Amino acid sequence: MPTKNERDPVMVLFRHDLRLSDNLALCAATEKNRPIVTAFILDEQSEGVRPLGGARRWWLHHSLSALTADLQKRGLKLVLRRGPMAETVTALAEEAGASTVYWNRRYDPAEIAADTDMKAALRERDLETESFSGHLLHEPWRLKTGSGGPYRVFTPFWRALVEAVHPRPPADRPENLTPFEGKVATDTLEDWHLLPTKPDWAKGLRDTWTPGETGAQRRLTEFLQGRGDGYKARRDVMGEAGTSGLSPHLAHGEITPFQIWQALDGDTDLAGEDARTFRKEIGWREFCWHLLFHNPKFATENFNRDFDAFPWQRDDKALRAWQRGQTGYPVVDAAMRQLWQTGWMHNRARMIVASFLVKDLGLHWRQGEEWFWDTLVDADPASNPANWQWVAGSGADAAPFFRIFNPVLQGEKFDPKGNYVRGFVPEIEALPDKHLHQPWKAPAEMLDKAGIKLGDTYPRPMVDHKAARERALEAYKSVKKAG
DNA sequence: TTTTGAGTTGTTCGA
DNA sequence: GTCGAACAACTCAAA
Numbered sequence: 001m002p003t004k005n006e007r008d009p010v011m012v013l014f015r016h017d018l019r020l021s022d023n024l025a026l027c028a029a030t031e032k033n034r035p036i037v038t039a040f041i042l043d044e045q046s047e048g049v050r051p052l053g054g055a056r057r058w059w060l061h062h063s064l065s066a067l068t069a070d071l072q073k074r075g076l077k078l079v080l081r082r083g084p085m086a087e088t089v090t091a092l093a094e095e096a097g098a099s100t101v102y103w104n105r106r107y108d109p110a111e112i113a114a115d116t117d118m119k120a121a122l123r124e125r126d127l128e129t130e131s132f133s134g135h136l137l138h139e140p141w142r143l144k145t146g147s148g149g150p151y152r153v154f155t156p157f158w159r160a161l162v163e164a165v166h167p168r169p170p171a172d173r174p175e176n177l178t179p180f181e182g183k184v185a186t187d188t189l190e191d192w193h194l195l196p197t198k199p200d201w202a203k204g205l206r207d208t209w210t211p212g213e214t215g216a217q218r219r220l221t222e223f224l225q226g227r228g229d230g231y232k233a234r235r236d237v238m239g240e241a242g243t244s245g246l247s248p249h250l251a252h253g254e255i256t257p258f259q260i261w262q263a264l265d266g267d268t269d270l271a272g273e274d275a276r277t278f279r280k281e282i283g284w285r286e287f288c289w290h291l292l293f294h295n296p297k298f299a300t301e302n303f304n305r306d307f308d309a310f311p312w313q314r315d316d317k318a319l320r321a322w323q324r325g326q327t328g329y330p331v332v333d334a335a336m337r338q339l340w341q342t343g344w345m346h347n348r349a350r351m352i353v354a355s356f357l358v359k360d361l362g363l364h365w366r367q368g369e370e371w372f373w374d375t376l377v378d379a380d381p382a383s384n385p386a387n388w389q390w391v392a393g394s395g396a397d398a399a400p401f402f403r404i405f406n407p408v409l410q411g412e413k414f415d416p417k418g419n420y421v422r423g424f425v426p427e428i429e430a431l432p433d434k435h436l437h438q439p440w441k442a443p444a445e446m447l448d449k450a451g452i453k454l455g456d457t458y459p460r461p462m463v464d465h466k467a468a469r470e471r472a473l474e475a476y477k478s479v480k481k482a483g
Numbered sequence: 484t485t486t487t488g489a490g491t492t493g494t495t496c497g498a
Numbered sequence: 499g500t501c502g503a504a505c506a507a508c509t510c511a512a513a
Contacts (some may be wrong), residue, residue, distance in 0.1 A: 146512055153490065153510055161513095236492080351492065390491090394495080402505050403493045410493090469494085474507095480506090 066212025
């Protein structure tokens with residue numbers, strides 16, 4: 001049993017909280033007035049933990065690099081370790097002689113289990129531990145319906161949350177951190193090979209994003225001062241920067257919902273309905289985490305078990321056409337290419353391509369969920385499955401099955417000037433607006449003039465939407481009967 | 484326990 | 499071009 005000493009270092013873990021401000025674990029460590037060991041643990045080995053997708057690995061590399069620099073300015077080193085959470089942290093604590101370990105809580109079921117193990121292992125060795133909030137406005141186990149169960153419908157969930165919870169004010173960035181002067185081994189970021197090499201597909205990501213706390217704060221400020229005006233309507237226009245773009249920063253904990261909440265209370269361009277709508281989006285994130293907490297297999301199993309009988313198709317060629325943005329439906333292709341190029345997709349576009357995969361192509365929502373998991377910089381274990389299931393109809397509070405997005409109508413409605421399609425599908429940019437969303441209906445001479453050869457320079461539609469819609473409705477009927 | 488009101492984001496058809 | 503109704507009943511949450 002180690003002897004505790006007043007000067008034993010305090011260890012602070014970083015995981016999905018790559019920030020210094022509103023970091024309660026770091027604040028608590030500072031208050032101890034003892035040397036601080038900061039460590040990031042990459043755990044892809046604890047049971048059930050889902051390895052990060054490629055886009056998030058890219059982001060993680062740069063976010064860790066930013067965090068390392070921020071800590072360095074305050075004299076602290078970030079120790080990098082890789083391995084199962086409990087064993088890795090226990091070993092590091094011992095090497096550093098730490099008698100206290102603090103962390104901010106995680107909410108993925110497998111990560112909760114890993115952290116529970118870690119806590120037990122540390123306490124067994126007589127270390128002091130404490131965990132803190134930060135990732136979510138509310139603890140998913142706390143909010144219950146009148147009859148004691150978890151909420152399954154968003155609106156009552158949100159009402160209860162808004163009424164019940166006054167989010168705490170965010171904590172300031174701690175000053176005067178006492179660095180740990182001892183020596184412990186650390187991996188280097190390069191050791192982890194988080195960046196793509198062969199090929200390097202990250203150029204579009206580099207051009208689009210600034211991972212790290214500074215980038216997150218800048219994005220929030222820009223959004224609240226100018227870009228956020230008219231949010232409620234503008235957020236649906238795919239060719240405009242009408243959304244906050246905060247999702248990857250939130251996913252990595254470079255900013256907290258508490259900080260966003262407080263910023264919305266201040267002087268911003270987001271007023272009235274705009275502000276309420278944006279807060280609601282934060283609420284959806286909370287709701288998804290709440291659902292995942294109560295349904296640990298949300299990412300792989302139908303929330304509504306009736307859908308276990310659904311006759312999903314298997315068609316790898318069709319899946320690949322969807323992934324590559326070669327479906328022949330311009331708005332779908334623009335969206336899939338935006339995802340591939342920038343690691344992100346506009347919210348409305350996500351619904352359109354999801355509806356297309358699940359309903360027009362009849363492929364399982366899990367195949368879409370997996371692709372998004374790998375390609376999205378904001379891939380989130382709660383929101384990703386919840387929203388895929390929502391579109392598929394198997395999820396909580398799901399869209400009725402007869403809501404099948406028409407990719408042409410959606411394009412005309414939410415990309416009326418064609419900025420979005422032209423930005424990502426340049427081979428048809430010369431088409432006039434009227435035919436941009438359905439090139440196959442354009443007269444031959446117009447296609448000629450625009451330099452388009454259907455089936456050659458741009459694909460013909462891979463399915464006929466009307467017929468596909470009928471097939472989807474039939475398939476859903478068969479589930480209904482079975483259920 | 485029973486009842487009642489309501490439920491993110493849509494599309495198509497026919498007047 | 500625009501508008502309202504139908505789509506198909508179902509489950510949840512709260513009174």
